[in-house]
Structure formats: structure tokens, C-alpha cells
Amino acid sequence: MSTILITGANRGIGLELTRYYAARGDTVIACCRSPEQADDLRQLKDQTNDCVIIHQLDVTDDNSIAALKASLGSMAIGILINNAGIISPEKQSTREMDFDGxxxxxxxxxxxxxxxxxxFLAQLKASDTPKxxxxxxxxGSFTSLATDRIAYRTSKAAVNRVMCAAAQDLKSDNIIIALIHPGWVKTDMGGSNADITSPQSAAGIVEVIESLNIDKTGGFFAWDGSELPW
Ligand SMILES: NC(=O)c1ccc[n+]([C@@H]2O[C@H](COP(=O)([O-])OP(=O)(O)OC[C@H]3O[C@@H](n4cnc5c(N)ncnc54)[C@H](OP(=O)(O)O)[C@@H]3O)[C@@H](O)[C@H]2O)c1
Structure with missing residues (x-):
């Protein structure tokens, strides 16, 4: 059994990942911005014999992260899943950009x-096989020539680069780093016309995570296990 910290766990892919891990008895530190409004997540916690521990977390807020860190203390984290994400702003084209957005x-x-x-580096290092x-x-792939959603595409291309560097820097600590494309998923973000459901995506993501070893650190994978071009 492992301990998994998931951001944006109250809906969409994050909620489904939480459901998947909790169903098999792992402990999930399920983080969301507004626990009091996270009805589905609270219901899941009740259904899973407290395998789900809900914490308040806004990933942009250092104080919020510090409070979570303090409350977890020296607890080992086997898997950190940075799932929280946004696809705004509304205007994000070459000719019309909301720069604050x-x-x-x-x-x-x-x-x-x-x-x-x-x-959470120290908590990851406290685990046997941290990911x-x-x-x-x-x-975010440079092989996609589409020009819509420039802010979102740029943010994902950039996080790929950030985590590539982290993979090299943390290899000596045996921390396995990976970027995963979840598919085009039917969520609030993906919309109802998307290709796959969130349970399909979550099952695929978990399988990819399980297949990782230190030789694969820094890789960019799709939910079906295929390797993606940068
Ligand atoms: N759906 C797709 O087709 C698709 C495709 C490729 C990649 N992705 C990626 O998959 C991830 C999950 O997407 P999704 O489809 O599940 O999206 P979603 O249904 O829109 O859920 C987004 C989650 O991120 C949380 N979040 C946003 N800003 C946050 C912040 N500052 N701090 C903490 N949590 C925050 C949201 O919390 P609130 O409820 O509080 O807003 C929500 O839980 C994202 O990184 C997204 O870019 C999705």
C-alpha cells in the first residue's frame, strides 16, 4: 500500500485517480481548494473507510502549501500527482491575449x-520508490501545429521542460519523474465530446505510473502507455 498526494482531487481526472487508488486500499491525500464544497470527494471519503484524507490546498499559494506540509509532518509520500490545472483565459490567441490570465x-x-x-521532496525521499x-x-507538444489556446499550450510545454530538468537533478535521489498526457477526457475541461471517460483515463494513468522505473525518468507518456514527442 502506498500514500499518494493528488492536487485538484475534487473533480475530473483528480477525483477519478483518487477513487481508483482508494478502491485498492492506498491512502490518498486528496487536495482541493474548497473542501467544504467538494461533495463528491467527501462522499468518496465516507465510502472508502477513510482511505481518503482531504486537505485544503491552492497550488499557487505558498502559505497553503506550507500548511499542508506542516500537517503531514514526516509522512512518506510514494507518489505525488500534480494534476490541478486550468485552460483559461478566454482570450489567448496571437492577436488577442489576456496577459494577466x-x-x-x-x-x-x-x-x-x-x-x-x-x-514535498523530503516526504518523497522518505518513500522506497518515490514518483x-x-x-x-x-x-504542449511542439509537434502539434495548432495555434489555439496559446497560454495553455505554452504552460504545458514549459512544465514538460521544468520536469525534464527535475528528472536529471533528482535522479541521484532515486525520484522518478514523469509527464503524462491523460487523453482527451470528458471532464469540465475536456467537455462532453472528448474521446474517453475519466475512469478510463485514470486507469491508464495508474498503469503508466506503475510501469515507471528510474530508466524512464523524465519521459513524456500518454495514458495508453505510448511515449510522446516533445
Ligand atoms: N480533460 C482533458 O481532456 C485534459 C487533456 C489534457 C490534459 N489535461 C490535464 O489534466 C488535468 C486535470 O484536468 P481535468 O480535465 O480533470 O480538469 P477539471 O475537471 O477542470 O479539474 C481541474 C482541477 O484543477 C483544480 N485547480 C485549478 N486551479 C487550482 C489551484 N490554483 N489550486 C488547486 N487546484 C486547482 C480544480 O479545482 P476547483 O474545482 O477548485 O476549480 C479542479 O479540481 C489538468 O492538469 C489538465 O490540464 C486534461
Missing amino acids: FLHTLNVNTVSPLRMLQA AITISSYM
């Missing part, structure tokens, strides 16, 4: 995964 997207999607990794996963997107 662009910076906020970079803060949530690019900067915060590293904030989390730094903050730090970031849910990225194929939309």
Missing part, C-alpha cells in the same frame, strides 16, 4: 508543479 495559467500549470515537488508525476498535455 496567461500569467495565471503559467502559475497554476507550470510553476506550481515545481512548487509542490520542492515542498513525482505531472499531468501534462499533448497540446
Whole structure:
């Protein structure tokens, strides 16, 4: 049994990952911005014999991260999953850009995964086979020539680069780092026309995470296990 910390665990892919791990008896530190409004997550906690521990966390807020860190103390974390993400702002094209929104997207999607990794490094190192996963997107790949959603695409391309560096820097600590594209998933973000459901995506993501070893650190994978081009 492992302990898994998941950000953005109250809905979408994060909630489904929480459900998947809790169902098999792992302990999930399920983080969300507003626990009092996280009805589905609280219901899941009640259904899973307290395998789910809910914590308040805004990934852009250093105080919020520090409070979580303090409350976890020296607890070992086997897997950190940086899942929280946003696809805003509304205007994010070459000709019309909401620059404040662009910076906020970079803060949530690019900067915060590293904030989390730094903050929980000691807890990861306390685990036997630590893994730090970031849910990225194929939309960040330079092989995709589409020009919509520039802020989002840039934030995912950039987090890929951040985690590539982290993979090299933390190899000597045996921390396995990976970027995972979850597929085009039917969530609030992906919309109802998406290709796959969140349970399908979560099952695939868990399988990819299990297949990782230190030789694969720094890789960019899809939910079905295929390796993706940067
Ligand atoms: N769905 C897709 O097709 C797809 C495709 C490729 C990649 N992804 C990636 O997969 C991840 C999950 O996406 P999803 O489809 O599940 O999205 P979603 O349904 O929109 O859920 C996003 C989650 O992120 C949380 N979040 C946003 N800002 C946060 C912050 N500052 N601090 C903490 N939590 C925050 C949200 O919390 P609140 O409820 O408080 O807003 C929510 O729990 C994202 O990183 C996304 O970029 C999704």
C-alpha cells in the first residue's frame, strides 16, 4: 500500500485517480481548494473507510502549501500527482491575449508543479520508490501545429521542460519523474465530446505510473502507455 498526494482531487481526472487508488486500499491525500464544497470527494471519503484524507490546498499559494506540509509532518509520500490545472483565459490567441490570465495559467500549470515537488521532496525521499508525476498535455507538444489556446499550450510545454530538468537533478535521489498526457477526457475541461471517460483515463494513468522505473525518468507518456514527442 502506498500514500499518494493528488492536487485538484475534487473533480475530473483528480477525483477519478483518487477513487481508483482508494478502491485498492492506498491512502490518498486528496487536495482541493474548497473542501467544504467538494461533495463528491467527501462522499468518496465516507465510502472508502477513510482511505481518503482531504486537505485544503491552492497550488499557487505558498502559505497553503506550507500548511499542508506542516500537517503531514514526516509522512512518506510514494507518489505525488500534480494534476490541478486550468485552460483559461478566454482570450489567448496571437492577436488577442489576456496577459494577466496567461500569467495565471503559467502559475497554476507550470510553476506550481515545481512548487509542490520542492515542498514535498523530503516526504518523497522518505518513500522506497518515490514518483513525482505531472499531468501534462499533448497540446504542449511542439509537434502539434495548432495555434489555439496559446497560454495553455505554452504552460504545458514549459512544465514538460521544468520536469525534464527535475528528472536529471533528482535522479541521484532515486525520484522518478514523469509527464503524462491523460487523453482527451470528458471532464469540465475536456467537455462532453472528448474521446474517453475519466475512469478510463485514470486507469491508464495508474498503469503508466506503475510501469515507471528510474530508466524512464523524465519521459513524456500518454495514458495508453505510448511515449510522446516533445
Ligand atoms: N480533460 C482533458 O481532456 C485534459 C487533456 C489534457 C490534459 N489535461 C490535464 O489534466 C488535468 C486535470 O484536468 P481535468 O480535465 O480533470 O480538469 P477539471 O475537471 O477542470 O479539474 C481541474 C482541477 O484543477 C483544480 N485547480 C485549478 N486551479 C487550482 C489551484 N490554483 N489550486 C488547486 N487546484 C486547482 C480544480 O479545482 P476547483 O474545482 O477548485 O476549480 C479542479 O479540481 C489538468 O492538469 C489538465 O490540464 C486534461
